[in-house]
Amino acid sequence: MRRALLAIAIAGAHALAPLGEGDAAKHAARSAAASVRREVVRTQTPRATCDTCHRPPAVCVCAALPAAPIKTETSLLVLQHPNEFRRRHFSTTPLLPLCVDRCAVRVGYGFEADDLPQFRDAAEPPLLLFPAAGAAPLDAAAAGAGGRTVVLIDGTWAQAKAMARKSPSLFASATPVCFADARASALEAVRREPEAHCVSTAEAAARALRLLEPTAAAAEAADRIEASLRLMVDHQLASIRDRPRERNARVDRQ
Numbered sequence: 001m002r003r004a005l006l007a008i009a010i011a012g013a014h015a016l017a018p019l020g021e022g023d024a025a026k027h028a029a030r031s032a033a034a035s036v037r038r039e040v041v042r043t044q045t046p047r048a049t050c051d052t053c054h055r056p057p058a059v060c061v062c063a064a065l066p067a068a069p070i071k072t073e074t075s076l077l078v079l080q081h082p083n084e085f086r087r088r089h090f091s092t093t094p095l096l097p098l099c100v101d102r103c104a105v106r107v108g109y110g111f112e113a114d115d116l117p118q119f120r121d122a123a124e125p126p127l128l129l130f131p132a133a134g135a136a137p138l139d140a141a142a143a144g145a146g147g148r149t150v151v152l153i154d155g156t157w158a159q160a161k162a163m164a165r166k167s168p169s170l171f172a173s174a175t176p177v178c179f180a181d182a183r184a185s186a187l188e189a190v191r192r193e194p195e196a197h198c199v200s201t202a203e204a205a206a207r208a209l210r211l212l213e214p215t216a217a218a219a220e221a222a223d224r225i226e227a228s229l230r231l232m233v234d235h236q237l238a239s240i241r242d243r244p245r246e247r248n249a250r251v252d253r254q
């Protein structure tokens, strides 16, 4: 819609020139057309993002990331609701593959176990972090021989429940696990989680790595995930602090 309106504006600016009186009118028409062309370039140029963390430069989290994703024995598989993928600049999931080498993210409303190599080729059923009835506490005992895959669902609680309904074979093929106790989310300052067990996906992944894998690599990966998450929260708080001033300025002008 915006592009169509701008195209009409450009055509209108050119059409003005023959009707004007002398050079002043032509100059005004050229100036209007140039200003519209600048607006077209501005609105059609993609926002610059960091090459590594793919976030706008003002909210880049690379300072907290490892030089390369860390190789852990545990693998992560994030099943992400498409709505979360669309709001990825606010999602914590993109931090995970930057910190953990064995991390895959799949986007969809529902999943079949046979479509996922983490399920199809697994020697032991993956651990599905989901507060289902009968879910076992996630601890070192759940890790078994090591190298397990932890599956995390990334979405609001309502989206996660809908994804569970649409993924019966996946839920039947996994071992449901949950955290033994609720823990406050680092994101509390910037968003309100509806239930005590709804920590962010990145926080859940970091905690699962610590509980399942007693290695220096897992500890380092968890530290990096949490550090990048804290930096992301700091950026969001800074932007919230700046917003009321902008709103007040608009009110003052009215």
Ligand SMILES: [Zn+2]
Residues within 6 Å of the ligand: 050, 051, 052, 053, 054, 055, 060, 061, 062
């Ligand atoms: Zn970055």
